[in-house]
Amino acid sequence: xxxxxxxxxxxxxxxxxxxxxxxxxxxxxxxxxxxxxxxxxxxxxxxxxxxxxxxxxxxxxxxxxxxxxxxxxxxxxxxxxxxxxxxxxxxxxxxxxxxxxxxxxxxxxxxxxxxxxxxxxxxxxxxxxxxxxxxxxxxxxxxxxxxxxxxxxxxxxxxxxxxxxxxxxxxxxxxxxxxxxxxxxxxxxxxxxxxxxxxxxxxxxxxxxxxxxxxxxxxxxxxxxxxxxxxxxxxxxxxxxxxxxxxxxxxxxxxxxxxxxxxxxxxxxxxxxxxxxxxxxxxxxxxxxxxxxxxxxxxxxxx
Numbered sequence: 001x002x003x004x005x006x007x008x009x010x011x012x013x014x015x016x017x018x019x020x021x022x023x024x025x026x027x028x029x030x031x032x033x034x035x036x037x038x039x040x041x042x043x044x045x046x047x048x049x050x051x052x053x054x055x056x057x058x059x060x061x062x063x064x065x066x067x068x069x070x071x072x073x074x075x076x077x078x079x080x081x082x083x084x085x086x087x088x089x090x091x092x093x094x095x096x097x098x099x100x101x102x103x104x105x106x107x108x109x110x111x112x113x114x115x116x117x118x119x120x121x122x123x124x125x126x127x128x129x130x131x132x133x134x135x136x137x138x139x140x141x142x143x144x145x146x147x148x149x150x151x152x153x154x155x156x157x158x159x160x161x162x163x164x165x166x167x168x169x170x171x172x173x174x175x176x177x178x179x180x181x182x183x184x185x186x187x188x189x190x191x192x193x194x195x196x197x198x199x200x201x202x203x204x205x206x207x208x209x210x211x212x213x214x215x216x217x218x219x220x221x222x223x224x225x226x227x228x229x230x231x232x233x234x235x236x237x238x239x240x241x242x243x244x245x246x247x248x249x250x251x252x253x254x255x256x257x258x259x260x261x262x263x264x265x266x267x268x269x270x271x272x273x274x275x276x277x278x279x280x281x282x283x284x285x286x287x288x289x290x291x292x293x294x295x296x297x298x299x300x301x302x303x
């Protein structure tokens with residue numbers, strides 16, 4: 001994002017605010033936190049670009065707060081948060097001027113995409129023709145992706161990769177999609193390869209499991225005892241390997257100004273789940289299949 005989008009998050013649940021604040025800032029957003037509708041109205045003086053507003057709050061609830069926001073700052077798009085059991089209330093909020101609504105628990109990728117969409121909608125004139133976004137607008141910035149040296153051990157890489165999933169379980173009300181891979185870079189930060197969960201699973205497969213067998217042995221089934229303990233043993237055995245020895249080649253690259261259809265085509269053609277994004281020769285991000293999926297939903301909702 002060229003300009004940091006300033007987001008006002010209004011929710012009475014402290015843990016949710018803390019988790020969301022941490023994740024959104026890591027995604028490049030500027031954040032303002034408010035624990036109540038009354039506090040949110042005071043924060044309007046800080047000129048947020050987008051407001052995330054919980055419907056169910058003690059005191060001034062989301063509907064009352066939305067009404068006051070629209071009186072004072074009608075141009076600010078408001079995204080409502082609601083539980084699955086309160087969807088009619090959220091739809092009613094849309095009729096009252098809310099930009100859109102999301103249900104809890106909320107995937108952080110969806111939330112981030114919705115914030116960008118609301119901001120873009122605000123910046124775009126109402127009569128302006130719909131413009132399809134390109135790869136740069138949908139990708140995950142490289143700063144948000146885990147990068148490791150090829151000399152890193154597999155054991156350390158597993159622990160680093162696991163961190164990308166930690167926010168998913170840190171709150172009952174927000175989920176973050178883990179990246180499922182890390183980029184492997186050399187000392188000049190040039191991408192050498194990628195280490196995915198699939199690579200880790202292939203790594204722990206003993207060679208003899210895929211070795212040719214005598215024709216008579218093709219029908220032999222391994223007993224439960226044969227498999228017992230093998231998973232743990234192989235993980236311990238391979239943990240000290242260098243990730244350069246087990247990684248996959250660097251993903252295909254695409255220019256940041258390319259269209260999303262080109263990105264989808266490259267993924268299908270090359271059976272790739274993610275593609276490196278370059279701009280002026282530098283790696284600036286990663287676009288994943290789930291990013292294209294979330295964009296499908298955005299396009300449908302915008303029409």
